[in-house]
Structure formats: structure tokens, C-alpha cells
Amino acid sequence: MPEIHLSPTDRAIVEMLQEGRCTPAYIASKNDYSRAHVRNRLHRLVELGYVARIHKGLYEIETNPIK
Template sequence: MADPKEQFDEIHWNIVDVLREGRATPSYLSERVGESRQLVSQRLRDLRLSGYVEKVHKGLYELVEDPEDDMESSGGKEEISNVDEAIATIKEITKDESGDDERRGQLRDELPGSGDLLDRRVDAILSMYDLLREEGEAKKRRSPRCC
């Protein structure tokens, strides 16, 4: 696909931002981005033809691929391709005693995606990490000491 930065204008990106939140109708998108319904429909057509947006029902659209993900992967960013690799990356990032803000930044750099979706991924990983760490510490306190 062509570089989305070159083919899309601000209206395209505003529509993508709204669609990141979930499915929407042209009327709703028009209201949210502050443009005419006709202009929004034209931009939706562009996004649909580019493969980023899909018409899931009459008058209902959803984002199926984020154009920013394409820009990141086309820029040479290596995506995590399997679970083992993802776990290794998370272990590497979380093994030191850096603060949550630093970990959050490292995870954002390593994980594919962007925007709210990426933020939710990072939050989920850090929450799971904290939960597992607390569970491990609790097990250590409960286990009998030997020798």
C-alpha cells in the first residue's frame, strides 16, 4: 500500500481517530469530525479502497487496519511475531527496577500498533506483570524455608 501520510489529508486522519474507538456511521463521523456527511463519505471511500476501513453493514464502517501500523511496519520496525518472542521482550523490559513510565515507554517502542489500542496493550501487559509479581511474592512468603 502507498504511504498513508502522502495519500491522506487531515479529514482522513480525523475519521481514523474516531474509528479507532469502534464502528460508526457516516452521520456520526460527520458530527465528530465537524465536516459534511458528503465529504466524510468520500474520505470513507478512500479509506475503504485503501483497505483500512470496511463497510460491515449498510451505512456502518469499522477500522480493519490502522494506517499508522502500516507506516510503522513500512519504516523498518520489526513486529513481534510470536508469543515466545513477546514474552522474552516483556521479561527483558520488566527485569530491571525502572519505573512504570520508563517501562511504558519501552513497551510502546517494542509493540506494534498505535494510539488507544497500543495504550490498552501496554496497560494490560503492565497490569499482568504487576499481578504476576505480586502473586510470586505471595508464594515466596507462604513457602516454608528450608535449611
């Protein structure tokens, strides 16, 4: 997997997802971010293969990253 620069938001998202599945709203509320910002970062992490969208609005860490 290529090394990427993780923003503070990305790090917070990954840390929360390491504990289990989360929604953007839950991540945003626990970290004082807007839901839109968290959604944008989640979309980026999904594109990079680090996070999987398992259902509408529900995400988890990708166990078998493609990249």
C-alpha cells in the same frame, strides 16, 4: 501496506474508528464536516484497504489490510 497521504479528514475518521464502529453521519457531526465529504473519504479509505464497510452506513478499521 503502501504509505499514503492522509488528509485531516482521513486522520479524524481513522481516530474515531480506532475507538469503534461509526457511521458517516456520526463522524461528520463530531468533526464539523459534511456527511458527503466524510462518505467520500471513507470510500477512499475502503478502496485502500484501511477501513471496512461492515453494513450499509457502518464502518470500522480494517484489522487485516489487503494492501
